[in-house]
Amino acid sequence: MINYCKELIKKHLPNWSFGYHKHRLSLARTSHRYKKITLHENLRKSKNEYVVRNLIKHEIAHAKSSRAGHGKTWLNETNKLRTADWAKKKKIYVIKEKDGGMSILLNKKVKK
Numbered sequence: 267m268i269n270y271c272k273e274l275i276k277k278h279l280p281n282w283s284f285g286y287h288k289h290r291l292s293l294a295r296t297s298h299r300y301k302k303i304t305l306h307e308n309l310r311k312s313k314n315e316y317v318v319r320n321l322i323k324h325e326i327a328h329a330k331s332s333r334a335g336h337g338k339t340w341l342n343e344t345n346k347l348r349t350a351d352w353a354k355k356k357k358i359y360v361i362k363e364k365d366g367g368m369s370i371l372l373n374k375k376v377k378k
Contacts, residue, residue: 267315267352276329278326278347286310296328303329320353346355 272284279301287295287304293310295304305318312318322371334340344353 274322275294275326279329282329294325296325298333320350322338323349324353
């Protein structure tokens with residue numbers, strides 16, 4: 267899965283890199299300053315390729331749309347990348363599970 271992420275980023279963003287982060291509130295991040303796309307470290311062992319691929323596409327769209335947020339420019343990029351509809355949402359909520367896995371909730375707030 268790591269190779270897929272690196273290859274996809276290299277294909278669309280040749281001068282960018284890939285890595286992991288520990289930020290507790292995001293699954294994936296794009297840093298224009300460092301030209302780097304990162305996934306949360308808990309996704310490192312994820313077996314859900316569908317989710318990881320679409321998160322990477324979501325972030326590549328951010329990188330290509332040059333800080334456009336989730337506006338029309340970004341949405342056009344997600345369409346070009348054939349990103350899944352759920353990954354085009356502004357907010358994707360996650361619950362970290364006891365076994366180390368992650369569940370994804372779309373457009374629903376998590377009650378504490």
